[in-house]
Amino acid sequence: MASHIVGYPRMGPKRELKFALESFWDGKSSAEDLEKVAADLRSSIWKQMADAGIKYIPSNTFSYYDQVLDTTAMLGAVPPVYGWSGNEIGFDTYFSMARGNASAPAMEMTKWFDTNYHYIVPELGPDVNFSYASHKAVNEYKEAKALGVETVPVLVGPVSYLLLSKPAKGVDKTFPLISLLGKILPVYKEVVSELKAAGASWIQFDEPTLVTDLESLKLKAFSEAYSELESALSGLNVIIETYFADVPAEAYHILTSLKGVSGFGFDLVRGTKTLDLIKGGFPTGKYLFAGVVDGRNIWANDLASSLATLESLEAVVGKDKLVVSTSCSLLHTAVDLVNEPKLDNEIKSWLAFAAQKVVEVNALAKALSGQKDEEFFSANAAAQASRKSSPRVTNEAVQKAATALKGSDHRRATNVSARLDAQQKKLNLPILPTTTIGSFPQTLELRRVRREYKAKKISEEDYISAIKEEINKVVKLQEELDIDVLVHGEPERNDMVEYFGEQLSGFAFTANGWVQSYGSRCVKPPIIYGDVSRPKPMTVFWSSTAQSMTSRPMKGMLTGPVTILNWSFVRNDQPRFETCYQIALAIKDEVEDLEKAGINVIQIDEAALREGVPLRKSEHAFYLDWAVHSFRITNCGVQDTTQIHTHMCYSNFNDIIHSIIDMDADVITIENSRSDEKLLSVFREGVKYGAGIGPGVYDIHSPRIPSTEEIADRVNKMLAVLETNILWVNPDCGLKTRKYAEVKPALQNMVSAAKLLRTQLASAK
Secondary structure, three states: OEEEOOOOOOOOOOOHHHHHHHHHHOOOOOHHHHHHHHHHHHHHHHHHHHHOOOOEEEEOOOOOOOHHHHHHHHOOOOOHHHOOOOOOOOHHHHHHHHHOOOOOOOOOEEEOOOOOOEEEOOEEOOOOOOOOOOOHHHHHHHHHHHOOOOEEEEEEOHHHHHHOOEEOOOOOOOOOHHHHHHHHHHHHHHHHHHHHHHOOOEEEEEOHHHHOOOOHHHHHHHHHHHHHHHHHHOOOEEEEEOOOOOOOHHHHHHHOOOOOOOEEEEEOOOOHHHHHHHHHOOOOOOEEEEEEEOOOOOEOOOHHHHHHHHHHHHHHHOHHHEEEEEOOOHHHOOOOHHHOOOOOHHHHOOEOOHHHHHHHHHHHHHHHOOOOOHHHHHHHHHHHHHHHHOOOOOOHHHHHHHHOOOOOOOOOOOOHHHHHHHHHHHHOOOOOOEEOOOEOOOOHHHHHHHHHHHOOOOOHHHHHHHHHHHHHHHHHHHHHHOOOEEOOEOOOOOOOOHHHHOOOEEEEOOOOOOEEEEOOEEEOOOEEEEEEEOOOOOOHHHHHHHHOOOOOOEEEEEEOHHHHHHOOEEOOOOOHHHHHHHHHHHHHHHHHHHHHOOOOEEEEEOOOOHHHOOOOHHHHHHHHHHHHHHHHHHHOOOOOOOEEEEEEOOOOOHHHHHHHHHOOOOEEEEOOHHHOOHHHHHHHOOOOOOOEEEEOOOOOOOOOOOOHHHHHHHHHHHHOOOOHHHEOEOOOOOOOOOOHHHHHHHHHHHHHHHHHHHHHHHHHO
16 A cells, blocks of 8 residues: 655755745855755655655645745746746845845735645746756656655645746736746656656655635636646656645546546545535546645644544555555644654653654554554554543633633624724824834844743843833834834744743644744744633733833734634634633733733734635635624723734735724734735725735835835825725734845835925825
């Protein structure tokens, strides 16, 4: 019985790639140094999977930024602004697209389906001259082969690539991107031809858009694409991989009828309904890559349950055609439990990171072939039983409080217009008020202080003194820049979710459980293993300290319940909404304590609310109902004069704008600059928004510093569709990933733009 891994984490067990990338970007190391780190990581990953007994090992899933950008490079689809000369695409062009450069901003970045991973959105049009411009897929296959490891090269499928793209600047927004299929397939044929010549016997096309709601014309494109590729693929075994949700019935039938395809991969963790489709009919003689090991969470697989599922599938597809697989790439999990010596042993026994999931996949494959490791299965069964019965998981008081939420929609008593009037009397802000989103640069010295405090190398007194000094520096800087509503800069926080999870019950934390978010950015999601509550105040001391340093309004900074949920590894033994309501009650306690402490502006970030929207439209309403309700629970008890902000970033919000309005926040700051101001089109189309709103005026994920004129131009575009008295001026997101040398001039230009426009608006009256 064979085993297969869809993809694997690429940052390394200790974030080796992250540090290599940042060193290269900072000019401290060479391209050769970066390539050496990457080659060592790839070699380690391939050998690990080979040693574990995996038959179908992926290659070309390693990326310096993301796999969609890799495909853009492969196709030579570089926007003209980056000045590409037409040769093999190197790091300069590649990273200019991802991060921007001195003369051009970065391309749009958005969420990869409903995950916290991101990708750079291709910008295409009828005039793009596609050409084979990056030989990465072939080079990595050859690299693995030279190490004695036979791999399955993985490509983003041609149809999904086009469906994940957008019309380039100057191209009509209604331009049908799928019409470019005939132009990109010749490049795919060249890649396939080179892989065959290099000795590849299998190739994997990832077509995850098949799990979304696609109209018939787009579904037809899959048949056209693989019919066109059929002759090029002759002599190769071809896998079409899907993941993240059920494959709709129509898509399933088209997928399983594709020409020249040997096998089909399905997510059977998040796509349980697909099981019924498979059992109802699967093409004879084709391979089924059964994704029964969860690639998006860190819980140990219930091996007995998975084995039963696999045995039922074996009866449908045949013993020699069933391949045990992960549900999706393991990119979305932490790397290895071996790197967690301090993690509680009981909780640790409930978990499986990427390395352990590779072992689980192989153990299931061996069990199916009659070589069941009884000791391994017994230990797994004991861990499953331990988790179900552990008293650490259940808190009856929390469950009772969450149950009592039913029957109320938890709205504030006064409408937003009246609240804004009351808040303005108290805050006395100018028109176009300026603010930032929360965090300020996290310097090496600041990270050292936090690290030494955690290691008990400095006293609590010294730690508090150092953090207060940093807050004071950030406050004074904002006053010098003349920003209207201040933040304390979050120097006490390494991560916006981890910080709160550490202070809530029901959470566990890792030392090295890093997961890539985009580029070199990694996050360390907390693990929610039990019922959630707040034992004591979490942010009141720091927010009160910051407010005492200034007469200007100081925002209390919280992470909202939906974002904490979506950016954590969530328990899978109860519905997600029940866990979210528990977190909402904990945040509600914190909001009310901040208000009592004299904090008049409180930001409850819901950066990840959009990414949690299910991939199928039929499931949207239920999710948005409990997600928006959870947000309202957090602030339903505050006074009218307390201004509630929220923040959202890096996604397409237009289709959920009415749910955003239903959140009933007083002010929302929202990503806008990197997505070509797509958000503004909603208001051009007539959606009325009465609360305060701050569409981001510059992209903080790029080191580029925007000019005053550029920012003023962006704000003027906003004023064309939004009322002057509700518009705020702010960056796209928090500033923690930037350097002060970038932040100071960018914020200075932002404030100058706001003042310039205030003067112009006043003289126009």
